[in-house]
Amino acid sequence: MTDTLNTDPLKDSELHDKINRETALIAWSELERHFAHGVVVWVSEELDLVEVALRVAHDDKASIARWMAEGRLAKVSDVQAQTWQASDALLWASVVSPFVLVQPEKNRLH
Numbered sequence: 001m002t003d004t005l006n007t008d009p010l011k012d013s014e015l016h017d018k019i020n021r022e023t024a025l026i027a028w029s030e031l032e033r034h035f036a037h038g039v040v041v042w043v044s045e046e047l048d049l050v051e052v053a054l055r056v057a058h059d060d061k062a063s064i065a066r067w068m069a070e071g072r073l074a075k076v077s078d079v080q081a082q083t084w085q086a087s088d089a090l091l092w093a094s095v096v097s098p099f100v101l102v103q104p105e106k107n108r109l110h
Contacts, residue, residue, distance in 0.1 A: 009051075009054040009055050009057070009058040009060055010051065010054065012054060012058065015054060015057060016050060016054055019050050019053045019054060019057070019094055019096075020050050022094065022095065023049060023050060023053070023092060023093065023094040024092070024093060025090050025091070025092055025093075025105060026090070026091060026092075026093045027088060027089070027090055027091075028081075028084035028085055028087075028088065028089045028090075028091060029085070029088065031091065031093065031100060031102065032081070032085070034100045035076055035081050038075065039098050039099050039100055040075070040076040040099075040100045040102055041073065041074065041075055041076065041099050041100070041101050041102065042073070042074055042075070042076045042077075042080060042102055042103070043072070043073055043101050043102065043103040044067075044071075044072035044073065044103075045103060045104060045106055046072055047067065047072055047073070047103075049092050049094055049101060049103045050094065052067070052073065052094075052101060053094040053096050053101050056096045056099060056101065057096050076102065089104065089105075090105050091103060091104055091105065092104075092105060
């Protein structure tokens with residue numbers, strides 16, 4: 001039997017800080033090979049990317065299942081990939097092995 005993490009993911013400040021430091025904007029073209037392997041996961045703009053990464057790292061099945069059921073977390077679709085490729089989109093990305101979680105850059109004022 002394997003040990004399970006009994007800590008609240010949101011109280012794991014060390015992992016939160018690590019994920020936050022390693023989250024970065026990246027061009028879709030840099031993620032296409034990961035998409036080809038089926039490991040790129042889209043995160044809705046409604047969700048906090050670092051929180052989602054924390055919960056994935058902690059294997060929080062309940063939150064992940066709820067977000068998937070609500071349509072706020074899913075494997076990147078072919079249509080999304082084509083759209084991002086056509087626009088050479090910049091996405092926020094966070095790696096939680098074996099997954100790469102991505103979120104479109106939120107619209108900002110320039």
